[in-house]
Amino acid sequence: MLIKDTYLDEETSLILSSLDQTLKKFWSTKELRKYRTGDFSQARVLANSLAELEMFRYMIEATPRTAAEMHMLVGANLLPGILSSTLLALRAITDNVVREEIALKSPRAAISSFNIVPAADEADYVIVGESLARRDDVLLSVMESLDPTMKLCKVTFKRSQLSPWNRDELGLGVASQLVGHAEEALRMTIEYSRVRKAFDRPIGSFQAIKHRLVDDAISLELVKSLVLKATEDKSMTEAALFLAMKKVPKIITDSIQTYGGMGFTDDVDLHLHLRRALTLTKIAEPMVGKILDNFRMQHKYDIH
Template sequence: MLLDLNFEISEDLKLILSSLNELLESRWSTKKLRAVMEGNKDYIEEIWKEIIKLDILPYLSTLSLRDNVIINEVIGRKLLPGIVVSSIVASRGIKNKDILNRVYAGEIRIAISDSNLVPSADEADYIIIGNRLIKRSNCTIRTFNSLDSSMKISKVDNIGNHEDIEVNNAEIALSLASQMVGSGEEVVSMSIKYSKERVAFGKPIGSYQAIKHRVVNDAIDVELARSLILEAAENIKYAWIAKDLANKKIPKAILSGIQVHGGIGFTDDLDIHLHLRRALTLSKLYNSKVNISEFLQPI
């Protein structure tokens, strides 16, 4: 997060964030994510087992929605594999206790979507589309080459037996928006660091107004999205507006971060493109149309 929120989060949440950060710093990296994108699934199993051992998933089900979105920011910054991301988000959004207990135990992993185009369905044991819980063996899956190959998009068809379960789609949308904000925060941090280190014409490029203003504008866009997400965590009716704002602001901020890095920003050497791929993929999920009339008040 760009702003220090230690003054406004509980001691319990600080401990959870500290444990999660310690785990992800020591056991996960974008180097491993790149290996996953090239087909190495062992790293998915390793980090999934570590997440289960940390017992973070039951916490997400019981914490306030506000604390949940803050935790999802951290997860977004670290770019976990797609099936792990979707299972974490599902652990908050679905309300079926039997399924949740199996997720908590690490027995099953879940892919989620609001349409039959489902990221990570090829790696899931169960698939949730809307409020339908579908066992993978009870449908056909056709997987496509995707922008983010760590969470490839699959088309799910010929759905047979399934169970209708209670799903809070607004909370899922908010969790996804929070992960997008995490990516935006990470890229802005990378831009700030690079603009201090990269020297051109005898001065750090961050001292030039063109770069300075771009980075500040990007930081403002990310914080605007984040502020609305935190507001929506207190008043869920704003969830779809928050997701819509994240969809618009975060990819734009990441693209701007690529430009701050100049020519190297367009290469595979940096991790920025990984955040762009993830943010664009998440931006295509859970995009309910906002009925603006419910926010209008008579004069």
């Protein structure tokens, strides 16, 4: 993902470029596949590198718009689930003591809006809404999960402390990471449609594929624009999160279809983005409960 947005000031652009370079230097989907099998060595290297760059601290201090851009890079680069969750938590929790410990000592945090918490099995802190506890103070039941690099866990607190949280920041973080996943999936697909040929023509020249790519690009731009608007107007957060949850999985599944049969194999990274996006979507669903219920009522008779 290239930093092309002209609205960013020079300092912010440099910070985002440093983050992007660090992620590309120390992480890849090849390493994610190793992580999936239990090899966490490179994930620790990545976490230490981010700590040395003070990216955890900067995530706390960044403006909402800059934080959103950082989350988009996190999504596009498919970080280990616990790192994605930790960066979400840094924006959402308001306990300064805990935030400082995470930023300085780099413990891991898992956060959710309800008691199904992704990556809680790897966390030092578990946060469910306004309840916060150390890992030793919770009972976990690891569930069968779409994304084995960010396992869903059912959490029961043995004891916890009341810790106010910023619901809007968590919603914006999830929506921004979803945008990052969609951006990378669409980038991969556009590149593939230019080089893959059928009947001696790039498949991107075929009307059906061309129209699908354009539709998805428009959908993605709409979602991203709403997310960035929500960084300035928090009343837009729920709508931005809902739209990201609705549009991003479709963009990624469209990308898989464009790849044809190969798109469904482990040789292509698209399914990794889809797994992560659906995991984020599932745990954020309670945050848009009312708007989601209204949408379902409006479309319950639709045939798709």
